[in-house]
């Protein structure tokens with residue numbers, strides 16, 4: 602029987618990534634776990650080896666560090682057993698845009714977008730060659746809602762959504778499946794790490810429920826999975842409205858409302 606693909610998960614030391622690790626190990630996959638906290642990665646990998654018999658490798662890396670990121674890129678580029686890449690590592694930042702320093706902002710962009718994109722870029726040629734492979738990108742509903750006030754974080758998640766949708770169009774026909782997952786507030790350390798009190802939120806999903814729901818979407822080969830959204834038709838209508846505008850962008854002239862003579866008259 603053909604071996605199940607190995608799953609490389611970034612941000613696997615805790616939270617959403619650690620639950621993905623648990624679920625894929627229980628489904629019979631070997632794992633490569635990536636994060637900075639070696640002790641936590643070891644504790645998790647020992648448990649998963651013991652409980653499931655999975656082979657679990659650890660890659661300790663700070664994905665905002667170019668040299669350490671390059672090691673993870675080499676691994677996904679060269680290890681032909683890795684057939685599923687889960688780009689989960691991510692962080693938020695305390696305060697609003699004006700409270701965040703240029704360094705805070707750069708670090709957030711580097712982790713949430715640059716590292717994620719570089720890993721996809723490293724793995725893609727191999728997946729295309731194989732005509733198979735899956736990429737799961739963890740975005741956020743915050744990427745759809747500037748109203749939440751997490752401006753740079755939300756912008757990175759909007760990037761992840763757009764990137765994933767573009768990759769679905771480009772790589773889908775080549776046999777590569779790309780899923781983007783948009784959780785809403787989920788009980789993990791991200792809140793405390795970014796100076797927010799999770800208990801002050803109006804509704805919080807437990808992390809196991811979030812991951813199990815995202816995996817239902819994965820098994821259905823959904824392109825966009827929004828576990829907390831009760832009515833899937835709302836997303837479909839939103840995406841359809843976007844697509845309906847596309848043919849209207851091809852114009853030789855600016856719209857009437859921007860014609861200077863008409864603008865003056867109105």
Ligand SMILES: NC(=O)C1=CN([C@@H]2O[C@H](COP(=O)(O)OP(=O)(O)OC[C@H]3O[C@@H](n4cnc5c(N)ncnc54)[C@H](OP(=O)(O)O)[C@@H]3O)[C@@H](O)[C@H]2O)C=CC1
Nearest residue numbers: 612614615616617636637638664691741786787789790791
């Ligand atoms: N929880 C929520 O409410 C929501 C979360 N998300 C997204 O889900 C993903 C997972 O977040 P969540 O589990 O909640 O957060 P956690 O803070 O619980 O976990 C984040 C994970 O990313 C790792 N990580 C953080 N910084 C780095 C780094 N520089 N290099 C490598 N690994 C790093 C952490 O490990 P270590 O510290 O060991 O490096 C940890 O394993 C993120 O992309 C987040 O944006 C989306 C919507 C809602």
Ligand SMILES: N[C@@H](C=O)C(=O)O
Nearest residue numbers: 693741743785786791
């Ligand atoms: N993790 C949250 C923000 O910090 C979210 O994406 O809802």
